Amino acid sequence: MTNGPRFRFAPSPTGSFHVGGARTALHNWALARRLGGTLVLRIEDTDEARNRPEWTEGIIDALAWIGISADDPHFEGPIFQSAYADAHVAAAQRLYEAGAAYYCDLTGEQVQQRAKELGTTGYDGYSRDRGLEPGPGRVLRFRVPDGSTVVCDAVRGEVEFDNSTIEDFVLVRGNGTPMFLLANVVDDMSMEITDVVRAEEHLPNTPKQQMLWEALGHEPPRWAHVPVLVNEQRKKLSKRRDKVALESYRDDGILANAMVNYLMTLGWTPPGAEEAGSEIFSWADLEAAFRLEDVNRSPAFFDEKKLIAFNKAYIRDLPLDEFVDRAGAELPDDWDRERFRAIAPHIQERLERLSDAAGAVDFLFVGDGVDPELDEASWTKAMTPEWSSSLLGDVTAAYESLPAERWDADTLKVTIEDIMGRFTTETGGAVKLGKAQAPVRVAVTGRSVGPPLFESLEVLGQAESVRRLRAAVTRADEPTAPD
């Protein structure tokens, strides 16, 4: 429990957790912690969500993944919106009794009909002075006062709205249930929220909320509307069209730290990034430096390429043991973990995602006596030089006759260097190791790219390495099809 400012995060459970939501949650979290305040998690437990408790659990999990832990003293909740149901009704009643709201018996269709006839849009205040009593089918509307409403926003400054452009909006439906707008304000008041930090899309609704706070006799919270996240078409990231589920990135092998770091740099750059020549920062540094006033006001494109770049950096910086554990968890169960540990240091700085680990080392795990899948193009290219076939044969023979105790990366390398010295290129130059290793690499791994070759051979072992080399030699000897 803390007594600093109180922030809130209010996701509606929909089965997946939006990356944009993750970012605003992070903003709130950074501020709550740095300012010695609290982040209150309030969940909209709609009827649908109540029947799917896993949705709520998903939110808690997702938050925990990005470091917003329910165990942290700065965290409060989750609180379910339904807990305040009575307060919603009571607030509506108070507003009505104070004359700040009135009942109206027009249906939605009738409202539209009138607007059409009057040549206006929206509700025209028809029942403002009709003094209607509450009754079935009658909605409670807020009496928007004259004048204007100024929203003081930490990222946008003062935004003024002319109240005449805001219609007398509905607070309570004809069936007696409160509208979300009212519920939201009442919830925030009940939770004693002092700071509302959310996405820019809510800015146009803010004057309505502020008027409600005031009509209910409360000082409105400090507002902050951060820019939305957009796709390449510059449209707000949508669940339908874009990959927005935080958990999908987690499942793809994105590290939480990388995601958090990347999300925080959208719309904001930590001071010192330029001097550092890097935007990679620890959460502690991000939290200490984050200021709403410094947040950029324009929408930001969620660039997966940059996320990947961050992820590579974070994977690279993982302690080896942790890398082995985490990447190992992505591997098929029957793969030898000791063997993976042996090759792990050589793939760690090459992976874009944790989940790429299997594909990077699969040639070590296909089993003895089994050839890895061969990439024909790589084979053809590697075997194109005049010397390649002979060199492959010589290396195979040399590796085969190597004493078992000398089957190590250094010896393997020296051996091939020794052999390649006996060959010259078609232009008479020396054969370089970069070229000479190609036939061996394709022979053993099936591909032209992969972890360092000699280290891979060492891990694969002499018997299987030589067997694959022999198979390749045989293949190289096969006459090519006539033209």
Add this chain to the structure above:
RNA sequence: GCCCCCAUCGUCUAGUGGCCUAGGACACCACCCUUUCAAGGUGGCGGCACGGGUUCGAAUCCCGUUGGGGGUGCCA
């Protein structure tokens, strides 16, 4: 339609009137290093939407234009 927000390299941004010949990061390209690929190093490409003001001086302030986005429900 009405209301609101936004506008610096392809992308994310630094920049709050002179330090800007506009800096960094990601991406891309080249070279170096090199055991392929990565990583690392060096260099390159590339931007203040447009038009008016204000000012000795504008990416920065003001107005307009254009463009983009969001909101506008008896949805949440």
